[in-house]
Amino acid sequence: MKSICPTVADEGVLCVETPAPACGVVVFGASGDLAQRKLLPALASLFDRGLLNEDFFCLGCGRKELSDDDFRKTVAANSQSPEFLNRFYYASGDYNDSKFYSDIKQRISDINKKNNSNAGVIFYLSLPPFLYPDVIENLGKSGLNKSQTGGFVRIVVEKPFGRDLQTALELNDCLGKWFAEEQIYRIDHYLGKETVQNILMFRFANSIFEPLWNRNYIDHIQITIAESLGVEGRGSYYDKSGAIRDMFQNHLLSMLSLVAMEPPASFEAERIRDEKVQLLRSIRPPVFEPWNEDIVFGQYSAGEITGKKVCGYQQEKDVAPQSKTETYAAARLFIDNWRWRDVPFYLRTGKRLPRRVTEIAIVFKKPPHTIFASAGIQDLPANVLVLKIQPDEGIGLFFEAKRPGSKLCMGLVAMEPPASFEAERIRDEKVQLLRSIRPPVFEPWNEDIVFGQYSAGEITGKKVCGYQQEKDVAPQSKTETYAAARLFIDNWRWRDVPFYLRTGKRLPRRVTEIAIVFKKPPHTIFASAGIQDLPANVLVLKIQPDEGIGLFFEAKRPGSKLCMGTLAMDFNYADVFAA
Known part of the structure; x- marks a missing residue:
């Protein structure tokens, strides 16, 4: 089956991008x-996108002895612009000095004076x-944790944030001793994908x-998070870390919190953080016992990957020969709150x-009942929504659709599900639905019904006559060639939802389709x-000239x-099922 490739229907809508304020980035380990x-x-x-302030600078810091020009030569691999390179400086020294x-x-003071900033x-x-x-x-003792010029001061800490709970608390205490919470940025780079x-x-x-x-x-x-590579020369680091510390407690839990958190009140960082914390506190603590099948660890052994022989983990460079460090970890977690009670979350990572x-x-639940049992279809697969992060980034939605021809497959039905796929049952449901349509009022003041008749003009550059000039049509005919109506269905499901029906001849293009327009989100974070404001989502069932579905x-x-x-x-049935 061919893949369904999404396209950007409207690129210019709802864009917000804020250029950085005047700031300098001091990189330790530059x-x-x-x-x-x-x-x-x-x-x-x-810089290339014009998002750096004209007073931006970068001061690289490290033990390695480099001059400003030496450092700029390493930066030049990313940009040859003199305007960009001249913003880079370097200072060398010992981190304990x-x-x-x-x-x-x-x-920092000299650069700001030079820039008059x-x-x-x-x-x-x-x-x-x-x-x-x-x-x-040392940043705190030297006073670098406080602004010398009135500008802001922030500190960014990459993962891993401690080795365990105790060391994480100690690092947090150390940061809190010298920096206010609003100055501290704990970074998980996976969240940038x-x-x-x-x-x-x-x-x-x-x-x-x-x-x-x-x-x-x-x-x-x-x-x-699955990787085909091994530790790739990082044996010394990985043997002290393992899959749980390297991937599980940061990247996987970060993604879990975004998928499962409650809607924040706004898009502000503090509000999002509050909801993440509330979600993580709701995770049912796992039981680390041999009999518990909710937690699984493993370690890769020698074998082949894509036809190439590879060594086992214990044979990797800088790994202890009898190492018990896990290179694979999987867990089944539960979140004890109103939204997710008893829904399993399967997390896995490995090399x-x-x-x-x-x-x-x-993975959505299967339909509670199949109406197609009488046609020989006893079971229906679950719908699946896939958020693809790497190597290809994108979104995939998998659902059932009818193949062209006499073969019976699934399609969407905009009515109460009938009790079975038998003709009599479907007829009964249709009749019940049609009887629920609110009778329209045919009065001049009623705008729910519109009639029209085409006149002379052009279609695709070709002149055409009006309806009354057509052969065998009465010269003063009042017959409508266009009709549109707004109907309402008075039942529990569709009360006060308008259905817009329209048909006509001599219209700009030939198309038959059903567009289901969903309500807009009740609140935007x-x-x-x-x-x-956010536009509404639309599901389009295309009938002719192309048959297919668009979301x-x-x-x-x-x-x-x-x-x-x-x-x-957006896809057409004929293209998708051609293979």
Whole structure:
């Protein structure tokens, strides 16, 4: 079966992007791997998009002896712009030496004077975790935790945030001793991936999914981070960490909190954090006992990946020969709250697995009853919504549809489900529905009924006559060639929902379709980001000339800009089932 590729239906809608204020970024560990692979390219990207303030600067700090020009040469791999490169400076020293921090303080002051600026400062700890306490203490003792010019001061701490609860609390206490909570940014870089960012937009910018996002409709949720690679030269680090510390307690739980949290009151960081914390506190504590099958650990052994022989974990460089460190971990968790009670969440991560994939699969409950049993279909598969994070980012929705021809497959029905697929039962339901239509009033003042007749004009560049000039038509004929009506169905399901029906000849294009327009979200959490209104979701059942289904919903566009556009997950039956 061919894949269904979504398209952007409206790129220019609902965009918010805020340029950075005047600030300097002080990167500890600037000559290290993380800074070179992630931080410096990110700064170059922001510069290229015009999102860096004219007073921006970056001061790299590290043990390695480098001059400003030496550091700029390493930065040049990301941008050749002199305007960008001249904003980079370097200071070297020992992380435990108080003089190093005095030098940093002086360099920041000199750069701000040169720029005639009072830019804020962000300290980014791109360092091994054991160095965090020393750097934080020295920043505080040197007064760098407070602004020298009136600008803001912030500190960014990468994961892992401690090795266990005790060390995490100690690191938190160390940060809290010298920095206020609003200055501290604890970073999980997985949250920067586009589809992870899109989870909040997908859930709270669309009214079509959130009403189903609960124990009544969802059977279970799977969150997977699978890697085909081994430890790849990181044996010394990984053997002290393992899958639980490396991936589970940060990346997987972060994604779990976004998928399962309650709607925040607004898009502000504190409100989102509050809901995440409330969700994490609701997770039922797992039982770590041999008899408990809710937790599974494993370790990869020697074998083959894509036809290439690979060694086992215990044979990796810098790994203890009898190491018990897990390279695979899986858990079945439950969230004890009103929304998710008894819905299992399956979390798994591991190395040396058959393929590299990170995704969240929301598996809905199967239909409680199949009306197609009399036609030989006894069971129906569950619908699945997949949020794909890597290697390909996107969204997939899997549901049943009828294949062209005489073969019977599933389709959507906009009425009460009949008791079976027998003709008499379907007829009975149709009759009951038609009897529920509110009788229209045929009066001149009633705008629920509209008639029209085409006149002479052009269609696709070709001149055509009016209806009254057609052959065998009375010259003064009042026969309508266009009719439109707004109808209402007076039953429990459809009360006060308008149905707009229209048909006509000589219209701009030939099309037969049914468009189900959902209600807009009752509240937008994105108002604080400047997005006051959200468009409605639309499901289109295409009948002719092309047969198929289209689903239109809101999603975040790639990039740092908070920009939502309408995605069209649109396909034709003939194309999809051609294979």
